Amino acid sequence: MEFAAIDALRERHPAWRMLRATHAPLLLSFLGRFFVEEGRGASPEGTLVDALDDELYLLNSEEPDTPRFLRPAADYLADWASTDAGYLRRFYPLGTDEIHYDATPALEKAYAWVQSLQVRQFVGTESRLQTAIELLRQIAQGTEVDPEVRLQELGRRKQEIEREIAQIQQDPGAGLLDITAVRDRYQQFASTARDLLSDFREVEDNFRALDRSARERIATWEGNKGELLEELVTGRSRIDSSDQGRSFQAFYDLLLSSSSQDELSVLLDRLTSIEDLGADRRIRTVHHGWAEAAERTQMTVRQISEQLRRFTDDQIWLENRRVLDLVREIEATALTLRGGPPPDVGLELEQTGVDVALPTERPLHSVRPAAEVDSLLPPARQEEVDTSVLAQQVIVDPARLAARLRSLVPERGTALLEDVIAMYPVEHGAAELVGYLALDSEDIEVTADETEQTVISYDEAGRPMRARMPRVEVRRR
Template sequence: MDLDELDRLWERHPAWRVLRAHNAPLILSFLGRRFIDDNRGAVPLGELVSALDDELFAVHRATPDRYPQDAAAYVDDWSDPKAGLLRRFYPAGSEEVHVEATPALEKAYRWVEGLRSRSFVGTESRLQTLVELLRQIVHGAQADPAERVAELERRRDAIERELADAREGRVAVLDDTALRERYQQFAGTARELLGDFREVEDNFRALDRSAREKIAGWDGGKGALLEELVSSRTDIASSDQGRSFQAFYDFLLSEGRQDELSDLLDAVIGMPQLGADRRVRRVHHDWADAAERTQQTVRGLSEQLRRFLDDQVWVENRRVLDLVRAVEASALAVRDRPPADIGVQVDEPGLPIALVFERPLYDPQPDVVVDSMPAPQAVDEVEFDSLFAQHVIDTARLIGNIRAIVPPRATVTLDDIVALYPVQEGAAEILGYLTLDDEELSIAVAENGPETTIDYVDAAGTPRRVRMPQVTVTRR
């Protein structure tokens, strides 16, 4: 970084400005504790002012003149757009101003947090992580099948040696130092991940703000604007950041992954030699909350597009009505005194003459009788057996089965659902699960993944088996 770039950051970046502020300790201690440590999203402005007022009361008991302004004045300064520490906005369906922390506040807080001296700095676990990342990079980019097979065989041999040692009672256990080192690295990475979510949310919000600015100042056709906005939304979703966020969100929504994380965190909390923070127990829920706030920002962009279409239709209809009223008003204005220069000029010098008797006389036509009733012998007998043999799959019942066993933001396989609610209508019911169309559910078929089998009994009482790709059902 050169001198000019550092000079611009020193003057303009909100994180650097807060470090130069005289009340920086109050900002970082109060806002950092409420928003970053507690991983809180938007809060009402009045609630934040009340909490800061309690904080200042406790400070003034020890040092009365340290922070002379009142709580409302401090919050107004911090939420000013020039300060860049808090973002003020009105949430949908609320008439009260809310505020939330910005990525600049997160960066400043994390930097100051890193200034504290640490009694224990682990290096071995980070070296292990770096080596493992290098292995994933090198072997993940390897396209040669022979090289990939050799690497997999090496891993298999290592696992077999470890299994043999475990069967003979030789188990290598990490000592307390190694455990604390790895826990320290996990806790730091978990906190950094929450900060990354705040920055990703801010990037999506910048896209939403750009879309609103384009909509407000657009004077062209709807098609061109929608094409540009949808293209921008697609670019974000297909970018490295968008794909990485979606992969993380899908990973976090997996029920199996959630159960595994919960079990691992419970085991870590139960280790007395670590002295783990109790907040680590719910860190995966904090990740889910942060990811959900990011998804709400993306949904806000889609809602803005829908409102734009509705508003544009209303404006066009209003324009047509204004034109009709203008024509009516002009006609009424000249009704009594029509303009002399309005008329029709005909180039033909005379008018054509048509005598009355040159027209043909009226010639009545005979009535035509149409008999559309078929003869009795022409009526065919209709077979209704095939009509009554039709089966209609009750999709509402299938959706009810899914909602009964799948909690929100969880994923299960179709064979798990069928195990609890056996198939009653044969193969048509299995196809009914695949064709469910509900905004709350998402059906995914693993085309190249593992296969699964589903057993059922048809209407004739014959056992049947269906072999198909694995199907996963996700409830949003």
């Protein structure tokens, strides 16, 4: 980094200002333990004031003759959440009138840096090397377009698994990790778990910044409502299709999976049951902390959508009021002109002809035939109706179809739709084919060649079906 960039960070970044603050040890120790170590989210002011009061009492009791912290706890919190500081976020949640405080990404970064200064008795390296190698393998395997190479890699992994199975059958103790290797992997897992919570707070802050910018655009917009809505909806779509948005959504779907939650619970129980490891008991419920942090991030995204809905409702109300004003203005003008139009209003036209209507041009009277009306209807007979059709609704997820295309088609590559369906057979009939044609994403382009046709076979409700359609090509940008 350049000198100017570092100097700007020193003066403006809240994390750097926090390290230079007068009461930096107090705010880092208390806020770091309350929000980071205990994994708490936004908390009411009363809870935070009580906890800080206890902390100040303990610190002042160590030196009763010369207490260091004389101000009330609420004053410290207000200073830390001020605009000049930016160490805490101070806000009113929806539906409550009590002030809440939440940690900022700057607090997470400053506390993590201070923690990194401590001397560690054990520094694991072997597990991190294996993790780095495994990530490289996943990248290489996930970007290899040659199926033969991918099959060779899968065959190699299959041989390793079979060899490991044979070793365990011969020696049940083969492949067990010693306590040093377990401690190495536990240290890496604990660090990754804390980093995930910190990353969630930063992602939430990024989404909140987008929400603020959307509110500013709405408050200062003077043009057409449709143009603003298009801009805001496009911005929301851009977030969902960005790398950060897709990664977050994939993590959220995986975390909320019942199988993933059950597996995490079993694995964390096994981890905390190793007595020689001395694992932190809070690790046992770390996946609940991930879920809460992810839900807070999703709540921020939902607030952006709610802001769009409020804007639409407010604009409709204003437009309806404008229509009523125009109607009242027309009524007032009509009442003014009721006694006779003013002399300068109206047009004079010369009559160019006279309409002549002869009596014999009128039609003679014709008698209508009498109509018979039978109001007695035969009783309706009971019919057997199959109500199971109501539960057989088909919902096609466009995000799932797009994920299939991204997994098969490399960047700047192309593929035919029938080849994609050969790898992923149609599950929801013609609706799924239409879903492929309707995909609209920044990195996926679906085009149809009307000059050529293809026939796609699939099963729908247990019956073989065939769809004749133009040749469709999928291209990754």
